[in-house]
Amino acid sequence: MATQALIERILAASDGPSSSAIDALHELLDDATIEASAMPKSVAEAARLVGLSTHTLRYYEQEGLVRPARNASGYREYSAFDLRRLVFLTRMRLSGMTMTDLKRYTLLVEQGPSTIPDRRRIMLDQQDRITRQIRELGLALETTEYKIRVYDGHPEG
Amino acid sequence: MATQALIERILAASDGPSSSAIDALHELLDDATIEASAMPKSVAEAARLVGLSTHTLRYYEQEGLVRPARNASGYREYSAFDLRRLVFLTRMRLSGMTMTDLKRYTLLVEQGPSTIPDRRRIMLDQQDRITRQIRELGLALETTEYKIRVYDGHPEG
DNA sequence: CTAAGGCTTCGAGCGCGCTTGAAAGCAAGC
DNA sequence: GCTTGCTTTCAAGCGCGCTCGAAGCCTTAG
Numbered sequence: 001m002a003t004q005a006l007i008e009r010i011l012a013a014s015d016g017p018s019s020s021a022i023d024a025l026h027e028l029l030d031d032a033t034i035e036a037s038a039m040p041k042s043v044a045e046a047a048r049l050v051g052l053s054t055h056t057l058r059y060y061e062q063e064g065l066v067r068p069a070r071n072a073s074g075y076r077e078y079s080a081f082d083l084r085r086l087v088f089l090t091r092m093r094l095s096g097m098t099m100t101d102l103k104r105y106t107l108l109v110e111q112g113p114s115t116i117p118d119r120r121r122i123m124l125d126q127q128d129r130i131t132r133q134i135r136e137l138g139l140a141l142e143t144t145e146y147k148i149r150v151y152d153g154h155p156e157g
Numbered sequence: 158m159a160t161q162a163l164i165e166r167i168l169a170a171s172d173g174p175s176s177s178a179i180d181a182l183h184e185l186l187d188d189a190t191i192e193a194s195a196m197p198k199s200v201a202e203a204a205r206l207v208g209l210s211t212h213t214l215r216y217y218e219q220e221g222l223v224r225p226a227r228n229a230s231g232y233r234e235y236s237a238f239d240l241r242r243l244v245f246l247t248r249m250r251l252s253g254m255t256m257t258d259l260k261r262y263t264l265l266v267e268q269g270p271s272t273i274p275d276r277r278r279i280m281l282d283q284q285d286r287i288t289r290q291i292r293e294l295g296l297a298l299e300t301t302e303y304k305i306r307v308y309d310g311h312p313e314g
Numbered sequence: 315c316t317a318a319g320g321c322t323t324c325g326a327g328c329g330c331g332c333t334t335g336a337a338a339g340c341a342a343g344c
Numbered sequence: 345g346c347t348t349g350c351t352t353t354c355a356a357g358c359g360c361g362c363t364c365g366a367a368g369c370c371t372t373a374g
Contacts, residue, residue: 098330131298137252137291216362
């Protein structure tokens with residue numbers, strides 16, 4: 001029962017875009033709100049779009065994770081490409097990938113296609129890590145469900 | 158397809174114990190390896206059983222999360238009860254619950270049944286948090302799957 | 315009796331990922 | 345020209361959750 005509930009929640013979470021449309025989403029822009037205008041975004045706009053602070057965006061640049069262009073006055077200009085990368089970075093950070101690993105990965109990306117095998121390996125490792133993490137979360141979720149059931153007077157049993 | 162794979166992974170993760178047996182697991186001991194012997198465990202044994210360091214166990218005690226008894230020489234003795242609590246704590250920590258929240262919760266537990274509504278609330282909040290986190294991990298997992306597919310030469314479409 | 319290896323307490327240190335603050339430049343409205 | 349509010353760089357600080365090291369006590373084997 002708890003397991004079933006978990007699955008239903010996962011389904012609800014990733015259902016909207018039917019499985020085959022997911023690829024298109026990734027390819028196109030990773031996030032519908034980004035492609036709308038092709039105009040580069042200021043650091044504040046970019047921050048708002050990806051849900052980070054301007055400070056964090058500057059920090060990411062300093063760490064070499066993203067390289068927005070600059071306008072005549074030295075202001076940052078985040079292109080759709082930069083925003084896509086930021087979405088990727090955010091997703092990976094939220095899933096627990098470390099800054100160190102993201103730096104390594106980004107470096108490989110900038111070195112061109114010859115590093116694809118290395119990048120693939122990193123993604124496979126992340127995939128494993130995330131899968132383990134989901135397993136752990138499943139256990140924790142069941143534990144909260146159990147406690148709540150007990151607090152509600154374990155109506156079954 | 159990615160979604161289906163995700164669900165299958167979740168299923169594989171929490172399948173062994175059939176849904177209805179999960180409650181029993183929680184009630185009995187949370188972890189089969191613990192109940193075997195009723196003898197209290199030393200800090201090192203307890204650490205090994207729950208997968209933490211002895212340093213961390215002492216730290217948790219210092220923070221009031223667990224209260225193992227002491228033997229004549231002042232050594233810690235972790236009972237089955239203490240170990241159960243440690244498993245709970247570990248599970249919650251791994252799911253991202255903060256030390257602060259765990260301290261609050263533990264304090265409520267030690268204040269007796271009158272705090273059950275508060276505890277229930279905390280568990281409901283955690284349940285929400287974990288569910289959101291699983292959603293995020295789902296996105297990240299799809300992203301790694303997408304990248305890997307691309308690196309493999311996107312054999313489909 | 316001694317040596318090895320557990321255990322104790324205490325306080326300081328650390329790694330990660332930001333976060334904040336200071337000082338100053340640029341843009342747009344009044 | 346002045347003000348308001350964005351932007352820049354740089355360096356220092358911080359909160360969390362451990363993690364480590366020192367100094368000394370207890371227990372068991374030889």
